[in-house]
Amino acid sequence: MVKNLKSPVTYAKMKGLMSQFSALIKERKALASDLMLKLVASPKIYRRFDSHGFLRPEEDAADELCFRGASPQKVTAADFDYLKVIGTGSFGKVLLAKQKDTKNYYAVKVLQKHPILQRKEQGHIMCERSVLLRTLNHPFLVRLHYCFQTSGKLYFVLDYASGGELFYHLQQERVFLEPRARFYAAEIASALGYLHALDIIYRDLKLENVLLDRSGHILLTDFGLCKEGVDREGRTGTFCGTPEYLPPEVLEQREYGLTTDWWALGVVLHEMVYGQPPFFSESRSRMLKNILYQPLLLSPGISKPARDLLQRLLEKDPRKRLQNLAELECHPFFSSINWTELVEKKVRPPFRPSLSGPVDLVNFDPEFTQLPVPPSLSACEGSGLTFPGFSFTSDNGPAVSTQFSRR
Numbered sequence: 001m002v003k004n005l006k007s008p009v010t011y012a013k014m015k016g017l018m019s020q021f022s023a024l025i026k027e028r029k030a031l032a033s034d035l036m037l038k039l040v041a042s043p044k045i046y047r048r049f050d051s052h053g054f055l056r057p058e059e060d061a062a063d064e065l066c067f068r069g070a071s072p073q074k075v076t077a078a079d080f081d082y083l084k085v086i087g088t089g090s091f092g093k094v095l096l097a098k099q100k101d102t103k104n105y106y107a108v109k110v111l112q113k114h115p116i117l118q119r120k121e122q123g124h125i126m127c128e129r130s131v132l133l134r135t136l137n138h139p140f141l142v143r144l145h146y147c148f149q150t151s152g153k154l155y156f157v158l159d160y161a162s163g164g165e166l167f168y169h170l171q172q173e174r175v176f177l178e179p180r181a182r183f184y185a186a187e188i189a190s191a192l193g194y195l196h197a198l199d200i201i202y203r204d205l206k207l208e209n210v211l212l213d214r215s216g217h218i219l220l221t222d223f224g225l226c227k228e229g230v231d232r233e234g235r236t237g238t239f240c241g242t243p244e245y246l247p248p249e250v251l252e253q254r255e256y257g258l259t260t261d262w263w264a265l266g267v268v269l270h271e272m273v274y275g276q277p278p279f280f281s282e283s284r285s286r287m288l289k290n291i292l293y294q295p296l297l298l299s300p301g302i303s304k305p306a307r308d309l310l311q312r313l314l315e316k317d318p319r320k321r322l323q324n325l326a327e328l329e330c331h332p333f334f335s336s337i338n339w340t341e342l343v344e345k346k347v348r349p350p351f352r353p354s355l356s357g358p359v360d361l362v363n364f365d366p367e368f369t370q371l372p373v374p375p376s377l378s379a380c381e382g383s384g385l386t387f388p389g390f391s392f393t394s395d396n397g398p399a400v401s402t403q404f405s406r407r
């Protein structure tokens with residue numbers, strides 16, 4: 001080591017140098033990641049520079065060509081008639097749509113690209129697509145049939161759950177009797193167990209994301225917040241979700257895992273039997289404090305098993321909380337449930353949504369259905385591939401060969 005006696009390196013100087021150095025690295029990192037984003041977002045650029053195909057997602061080819069039946073055919077926004085708005089979300093709307101050639105009805109989720117790109121949410125969107133693709137085979141999860149894009153919008157073509165949101169039905173009735181709450185909680189738990197087996201935390205379980213099909217079975221939707229790739233203990237590090245459903249470990253920004261979803265199931269069950277979430281307060285900050293510090297208070301009026309299950313799900317310490325589907329299945333609250341028959345949809349739903357026909361929208365909140373259908377939805381604008389690898393069709397089996405693989 002060479003010592004510079006004229007100008008010794010003091011601790012303060014060293015600290016200054018280090019902070020300059022780390023600021024420089026931060027700046028370079030930000031520049032590099034910005035450049036990567038631009039590259040990945042713009043196929044024109046990455047095709048030119050990415051001679052080895054590192055940036056090109058395997059399934060990118062599907063964006064230009066979706067295969068339907070024997071002949072290659074593109075499924076586009078113009079293949080559907082958009083009939084009514086049935087839901088709204090942060091980046092767009094869900095519409096009831098009819099496929100022109102098959103006359104099949106679908107729920108089409110249409111998202112605006114611009115705000116997604118602005119808020120750097122591409123990750124969430126591609127995650128939603130990827131989770132939907134990997135979860136084709138569960139009876140209580142909404143199926144993705146196609147996705148495609150125009151220059152301004154992303155389209156997810158999903159199963160249409162004509163029974164509407166569970167939230168809407170609960171609003172109509174205020175509370176559900178225990179047998180009805182048990183049936184929904186069991187079907188939701190079955191879907192969560194399936195996602196967990198695929199290393200996916202659902203993260204956004206809330207009444208609004210629980211839909212009913214025309215027979216009254218559950219369909220979970222909205223996978224934009226799912227976390228794929230949890231580690232073996234099922235932990236990950238980031239979170240954003242609806243506050244009422246957040247467990248203490250998430251509010252405290254500690255690591256969280258699969259048991260986050262079991263807490264949220266506790267919140268949903270509480271809402272079904274009591275008509276409001278646990279730890280409820282009109283004030284958001286009071287409610288957050290309650291979730292963190294207030295012991296769970298359960299008013300009388302529910303059965304002992306229901307009470308015990310709520311305590312096991314709404315346990316503040318995630319290590320003491322109910323851990324998995326197997327534990328839940330043998331809880332006394334579910335003693336009347338035959339889990340094999342449940343997942344085969346052989347258990348008769350306690351409530352069948354009233355429907356006079358496929359486009360009867362009585363189960364949807366008029367707050368949505370009265371909204372005007374945007375006129376530009378069928379417009380065949382150029383595809384503008386700012387989401388490479390997004391498009392997909394399920395008609396002829398998976399367009400992506402790896403979608404069923406378990407990590």
Ligand code: ADE
Binds near residue numbers: 161162
């Ligand atoms: N709202 C959100 N997603 C939906 C779907 N798949 N079917 C009906 N309504 C919905």
